[in-house]
Amino acid sequence: MAFDYEQYLRPGKLPHIWCPGCGHGIVMKGLIRAMDTCGLEKNNTAIVSGIGCASRLPGYVDFNTLHTAHGRAAAFATGIKMAKPEMDVLVVGGDGDGVAIGGNHFIHACRRNIDMTYVLLNNYIYGMTGGQFSPCTPVGAKASTTPYGNPDPTFDIAKLAIGAGATFVARTTAFHATQIDKLIAAGLRHKGMAIIEVLDDCPTAYGRRNKFRSVIDMMKRLKEIAVPIKAAAHMTPEQLEGKVLTGILHQEERPEYCEQYQQVIASAQGD
Amino acid sequence: MSSPKVEIIESYCKGCSICVEFCPTDVFEMDGFLAKVVRPEACTKCMQCELRCPDFAVKVH
Numbered sequence: 008m009a010f011d012y013e014q015y016l017r018p019g020k021l022p023h024i025w026c027p028g029c030g031h032g033i034v035m036k037g038l039i040r041a042m043d044t045c046g047l048e049k050n051n052t053a054i055v056s057g058i059g060c061a062s063r064l065p066g067y068v069d070f071n072t073l074h075t076a077h078g079r080a081a082a083f084a085t086g087i088k089m090a091k092p093e094m095d096v097l098v099v100g101g102d103g104d105g106v107a108i109g110g111n112h113f114i115h116a117c118r119r120n121i122d123m124t125y126v127l128l129n130n131y132i133y134g135m136t137g138g139q140f141s142p143c144t145p146v147g148a149k150a151s152t153t154p155y156g157n158p159d160p161t162f163d164i165a166k167l168a169i170g171a172g173a174t175f176v177a178r179t180t181a182f183h184a185t186q187i188d189k190l191i192a193a194g195l196r197h198k199g200m201a202i203i204e205v206l207d208d209c210p211t212a213y214g215r216r217n218k219f220r221s222v223i224d225m226m227k228r229l230k231e232i233a234v235p236i237k238a239a240a241h242m243t244p245e246q247l248e249g250k251v252l253t254g255i256l257h258q259e260e261r262p263e264y265c266e267q268y269q270q271v272i273a274s275a276q277g278d
Numbered sequence: 279m280s281s282p283k284v285e286i287i288e289s290y291c292k293g294c295s296i297c298v299e300f301c302p303t304d305v306f307e308m309d310g311f312l313a314k315v316v317r318p319e320a321c322t323k324c325m326q327c328e329l330r331c332p333d334f335a336v337k338v339h
Contacts, residue, residue, distance in 0.1 A: 009328060009337045021290055021334055028294035032332025184329045210294075223299045 015039045015049075020067045025060060028222025030181030030207040030229075034128055035064050037187030037205075038099070042070075044188065045195045052095045055084040057109060060135045060209075061101035061128035078109025081116040084123050092265040095195065096123040102143040103133040106162050110142075117171035117200050121264040124194040124201045127164060130209040138212030149216040164204045169257045174199035176257040180206040180229040183253065193255065199263050206233075206251065282321045283339040286313055290335035297327040297336050 016039075025031045042052070052070045056062035058077035065072035071094075075083045080098045088096045098116075105113050105127045116125070132150055133139040140150035142162040149156060168176045175197040177190040187205060194201030208214065208225035219225045236254040239247060284305055286297075293311040303320040306313045306327065313335075327336045 009339055012334055016334075022292070023333070025332065027292035027333075028296060029332055032334065033330060036329070036332075036334070222294050222296060226296065226299075 010036075010040060010043075012036060012039055015042065015068055015070075017067060017069045023067055024063055026209075026211040028208065028210045028225070029060070029134075030130070030205075030226075031061055031064065031128055033181045033184055034061075034126070034187055034205050034207065035067065037184060038064070038097075038126060038191055039068065040188035041191035041195060044192045047095050047195070051093065052097070053084070053087050053091075054097045054099060055080045055087065056099045057104040058135075059101040059104045059133070060130070061099060061207075062104055064099045078104050078107070079112060080104065081109060081112040081123075081125065085116055085119070085121055088121055088123055088265060089268065092122075092269075097195075098123060098125040100125075100127060101134070101141075102127065102129040102131065102162075102164070103136075103139075103141040106164055106167065107142045114167070114171040117168050117173040117202065119264040120172060120174050120199045120261050122198055122200070124191065124197075124203065126191060126194075127202060127204045128207045129164060129204055130207040130213060132209050132213040134209045134212040138216065144213075148213070150213070151216075165202070165252075165256050168200075168202040168204075172200070172261075173202045173257070174259050174261050175201035175255070176204075177202070177255045178204045178206070178251065179253050180233050180251075181208060182226050182229040183233060186253070190255065197258070199261060281319060282323045284315045284318050284321050284327070285337045285339065286315060287335045287337070288312055290333045292333050292335075294332065296330050296332065300326045300330055302326065 054065040055073045056065045057080040084096050084098045138151040140153045140157045144157045147156045165176050179186040194203050210222045233253045234250045236252045291312045298306045305321050307316045
């Protein structure tokens with residue numbers, strides 16, 4: 008049975024701006040299904056984004072949405088959650104927005120373990136601004152600003168998030184469409200900071216500079232590099248060379264920031 | 279069981295050919311820059327096309 012996406016979309020907004028074959032649309036569908044599964048109410052949910060291709064996503068969904076300054080989505084989302092702790096707060100952004108320009112806000116939102124869900128669409132590049140390399144562009148890959156190949160080592164976003172203190176960290180790809188909504192739903196149910204990294208394809212800014220002949224090539228690559236974390240336990244380091252782990256990579260219980268802050272308020276009021 | 283109805287909303291389709299590639303029973307073909315339903319009777323309702331279409335353009339009823 009066809010899923011009714013229209014009930015969660017703002018009327019008249021489609022077709023969206025993303026390029027032919029861009030996986031952001033697949034992730035948006037997964038996000039909508041996850042929010043439907045978790046029964047999120049439109050009036051009690053805020054979706055926050057910064058600047059970039061992925062950050063255009065909240066413009067299409069019919070929830071409370073906030074399109075903010077480049078990289079500052081996590082900071083705005085923290086403000087919303089602090090002011091209205093009863094709201095479900097989500098952040099959507101790309102790799103450039105999340106871990107380069109907004110890297111500072113990203114790690115501190117993780118450190119505080121504030122109850123929000125951050126869906127980070129990692130397409131390895133700054134797509135919207137003209138294909139500049141990001142901290143997630145693979146070594147040797149070409150971007151508009153690295154025409155001879157990128158010399159910079161990459162960020163492992165999942166490890167960065169775990170190291171910074173996020174209590175739920177998961178990773179999947181745009182190829183694994185059914186896993187996207189399962190992991191986002193698990194992140195929404197988790198009390199604390201949930202980071203869901205979705206590896207994505209950018210055929211326009213990344214693919215055509217890096218010898219991907221078509222969108223299908225990029226999708227097949229995502230399929231090939233992904234290894235479920237349970238399967239990886241039985242694999243040798245040589246077999247895992249060049250692969251990325253998918254699934255729930257880290258989950259723990261730790262005090263949530265808004266609850267901790269309520270205790271500060273109670274102490275200050277002499278309770 | 280009635281045969282499934284596969285619909286492509288042409289104003290949304292950008293011709294990325296993901297549905298053409300991932301349909302296991304070759305229901306779709308490219309027609310210029312757009313995908314087209316050519317063998318609706320072959321559809322098994324696996325929903326791969328609807329799941330993977332990034333443009334909300336494919337619907338299986």
